[in-house]
Amino acid sequence: MKQSKLFLPTLREVPAEAEIASHQLMVRAGLMRQLVSGVYTYLPLGLRVLRKVQEIVREEMDRAGAQEISMPAIQPAELWQETGRWDAYGPELMRLKDRHHRDFVLGPTHEEVVTSLVRDNLNTYKKLPINLYQIQTKYRDEVRPRFGVIRSREFIMKDAYSFDVSREGLDKSYQSMYDAYTRIFTRAGLTFRAVEADAGAIGGKGTHEFMALSEIGEDTIAYCTSCDYAANLEKAEVVYKPVAERTVTEAPMEKVPTPGVKTIEQLMNHFNMEARQFIKALVFKADDRFVVALVRGDHELNDVKLKNLVDANVLAMATEEEMKKLGIPLGFVGPFHLPEGVEVYADLAVQDMGSAVAGANEKDYHYTHVVPGRDFTVQAYADLRNIVEGDECSRCGGHIAFARGIEVGHVFKLGTRYSEKMGAKFLDENGKEQPMIMGCYGIGISRMVAACVEQNHDENGIIWPWSLAPYHIHVVPVNVKNEEQKQLAESIYEMLGRAGYEVLLDDRPERAGVKFKDADLIGLPIRVTVGGKASEGIVECKVRKTGESQDVHVDELLAHIQHFATSLQ
Numbered sequence: 001m002k003q004s005k006l007f008l009p010t011l012r013e014v015p016a017e018a019e020i021a022s023h024q025l026m027v028r029a030g031l032m033r034q035l036v037s038g039v040y041t042y043l044p045l046g047l048r049v050l051r052k053v054q055e056i057v058r059e060e061m062d063r064a065g066a067q068e069i070s071m072p073a074i075q076p077a078e079l080w081q082e083t084g085r086w087d088a089y090g091p092e093l094m095r096l097k098d099r100h101h102r103d104f105v106l107g108p109t110h111e112e113v114v115t116s117l118v119r120d121n122l123n124t125y126k127k128l129p130i131n132l133y134q135i136q137t138k139y140r141d142e143v144r145p146r147f148g149v150i151r152s153r154e155f156i157m158k159d160a161y162s163f164d165v166s167r168e169g170l171d172k173s174y175q176s177m178y179d180a181y182t183r184i185f186t187r188a189g190l191t192f193r194a195v196e197a198d199a200g201a202i203g204g205k206g207t208h209e210f211m212a213l214s215e216i217g218e219d220t221i222a223y224c225t226s227c228d229y230a231a232n233l234e235k236a237e238v239v240y241k242p243v244a245e246r247t248v249t250e251a252p253m254e255k256v257p258t259p260g261v262k263t264i265e266q267l268m269n270h271f272n273m274e275a276r277q278f279i280k281a282l283v284f285k286a287d288d289r290f291v292v293a294l295v296r297g298d299h300e301l302n303d304v305k306l307k308n309l310v311d312a313n314v315l316a317m318a319t320e321e322e323m324k325k326l327g328i329p330l331g332f333v334g335p336f337h338l339p340e341g342v343e344v345y346a347d348l349a350v351q352d353m354g355s356a357v358a359g360a361n362e363k364d365y366h367y368t369h370v371v372p373g374r375d376f377t378v379q380a381y382a383d384l385r386n387i388v389e390g391d392e393c394s395r396c397g398g399h400i401a402f403a404r405g406i407e408v409g410h411v412f413k414l415g416t417r418y419s420e421k422m423g424a425k426f427l428d429e430n431g432k433e434q435p436m437i438m439g440c441y442g443i444g445i446s447r448m449v450a451a452c453v454e455q456n457h458d459e460n461g462i463i464w465p466w467s468l469a470p471y472h473i474h475v476v477p478v479n480v481k482n483e484e485q486k487q488l489a490e491s492i493y494e495m496l497g498r499a500g501y502e503v504l505l506d507d508r509p510e511r512a513g514v515k516f517k518d519a520d521l522i523g524l525p526i527r528v529t530v531g532g533k534a535s536e537g538i539v540e541c542k543v544r545k546t547g548e549s550q551d552v553h554v555d556e557l558l559a560h561i562q563h564f565a566t567s568l569q
């Protein structure tokens with residue numbers, strides 16, 4: 001491709017709305033432009049990268065035996081009502097009406113559509129297992145679209161759905177997708193880690209997230225420094241070891257005035273005590289009931305663990321208004337005198353406290369000398385807190401450390417959640433009807449591109465890995481007005497193209513400085529600069545990643561590039 005003809009608007013300035021490197025660079029290097037918050041146009045260069053990702057994904061999905069289909073983005077509300085997600089999905093679901101006032105959604109995911117498709121067209125064990133996938137545009141009205149295409153409202157996803165006759169079959173389908181994902185992210189040059197994630201109501205080891213490791217990642221990964229255990233923070237299990245000897249105060253509980261003292265920090269100052277001596281209490285609405293959760297003051301409540309414990313579909317912090325109605329004053333919440341029906345759950349560590357300070361459920365008052373078990377009871381003690389660095393690994397006893405990650409893929413055992421609700425059944429060998437056992441597997445195609453840029457850049461621009469690079473080689477004549485340079489650059493461009501490389505020729509009549517800046521910004525793996533030594537047939541060959549450069553005679557250029565290419569792949 002000749003750059004003079006290419007729609008490649010590069011920018012020197014950092015776009016104001018772009019907070020992170022990948023977002024800035026994807027705009028500056030002319031890969032994409034924003035249309036409206038969280039909605040992007042891909043320009044020619046960006047589209048080439050997207051296609052490279054899609055090709056890798058396609059090859060590996062096909063290799064794993066999945067079959068490609070293409071389902072509509074537009075989906076009738078009735079399907080979502082069948083599974084109950086019309087109500088449960090909430091405001092992230094993009095809803096619209098047709099001219100007959102019928103409700104539709106713009107698909108954020110396709111469990112409903114694919115389950116109805118298989119239900120209506122496949123009903124015998126003889127045709128199972130089957131795995132159907134697509135690469136398609138998804139819509140989610142994210143509360144906070146940000147980081148460019150990492151969290152956008154319109155994005156490209158690869159979604160696959162497996163249908164099996166048994167749990168063992170599902171385990172196999174799942175493993176085969178897990179392996180395919182490992183190959184995909186490896187081929188895309190990502191540094192990643194598969195981590196156990198929360199499976200919600202389904203429980204068990206039913207789901208893994210594939211995390212591209214990055215400081216800007218929105219997820220915290222808890223991993224063991226000794227074994228290969230890694231889990232999303234929301235899932236990471238805390239090892240509970242009861243204290244050997246609990247020292248319990250003999251003093252009775254005492255109500256003390258604490259005007260305006262609400263937060264743990266304020267309490268620490270007020271009482272001159274450590275955070276671990278307080279009981280932190282939080283009020284949640286779990287579907288249509290209220291629950292109070294207790295953790296030690298130095299711990300953080302894990303609301304996913306709480307949601308699973310109380311088996312809620314939707315769990316949210318109680319609003320100020322709800323608290324008012326319950327008669328619980330914000331900042332002074334405790335496990336005492338709660339209204340009828342409000343359940344109390346506590347983290348396991350709370351039961352070891354021998355003399356704690358807790359809210360009195362009365363404005364401006366706390367209780368001191370509180371002894372769990374003696375002064376209040378709970379519905380249950382359970383693992384309800386976030387793991388912290390240095391905690392014990394639940395697998396091997398080693399130590400937990402944290403890293404941050406961008407979720408690029410997700411594999412999930414669904415079981416019969418959708419097939420039962422939607423009546424997707426098959427006849428087994430004995431002619432008996434059984435619900436299909438499903439799995440679903442997503443990859444954020446557009447998010448992967450951003451994750452790749454996030455992991456591969458320097459202060460000058462992007463450093464594309466060979467497999468995703470929009471072009472492999474950038475041929476840059478320093479001065480196109482110099483006939484020798486121009487001719488040589490063109491013949492190199494032709495030669496490399498014939499050899500099967502994807503080549504971009506910067507034939508623009510721009511200053512050398514501008515061209516080099518753009519070349520670094522765009523970040524193709526190899527740059528061939530045709531300059532002053534063109535008359536001798538000598539050019540400079542430079543590797544973007546290492547900065548390594550060498551003068552090479554054109555006759556040896558191909559061999560040289562082959563050598564570089566192999567080392568970069």
Ligand code: ATP
Pocket residue numbers: 109140142149150151152153155157407408409410442443444445446447
């Ligand atoms: P997240 O927790 O980041 O919102 P999710 O759990 O909602 O992700 P899934 O429903 O599992 O995501 O979707 C499959 C994949 O699609 C994710 O692993 C991610 O790579 C990608 N993805 C999800 N939401 C977005 C988005 N708003 N923008 C870009 N990619 C997304």
Ligand code: MG
Pocket residue numbers: none
């Ligand atoms: Mg999401």
